[in-house]
Amino acid sequence: MGEHHPLRTPEEAHALALAVGDAMWARDRASRELGMRLVDVGAGTAVLEMTVREDMLNGHDICHGGFIFTLADSAFAYSCNSYNLVTVASGCSIDFLAPARKGDVLTAHAHERSASGRTGVYDIEVSNQRGEKVALFRGKSYRIKGHVVEDRPAAAAE
DSSP: OOTTOTTSOHHHHHHHHHHHHHHHHHHOHHHHHTTOEEEEEETTEEEEEEEOOGGGBOTTSSBOHHHHHHHHHHHHHHHHTTTSSOEEEEEEEEEEOSOOOTTOEEEEEEEEEEEETTEEEEEEEEEOTTOOEEEEEEEEEEEOSOOSSOOOOHHHHO
């Protein structure tokens, strides 16, 4: 964690992660249209929330797993791009642990487990407003070329 920018202070890394999160959020129509909220972004971490709406329910009157997957996948994207190095998914899996129902507020907490070279592994836990675990998601990332935002040293940004 933090291997991508070993010379950054924790404060600089957090400020960069926030700037990257804001820039991505401005372009992230899918997450916004699903009603997600970007709660926090840090170096290798992210927290997103989503309220389960009626149009997200499946034939069993519970939240369609694809919406839970999408929430976790969005948290994964924000956490693995937080170093301002454009990063995409190379694979992911999800385990559904409990149903989510209409009105539930789901929170996805993403944490970097490993980052080395161009690859990373991130775990995302999705829970409801009662703290009950709804799903566990693991994403594998691959860094490609480019930056999300112009990466300026903190002194030059002031």
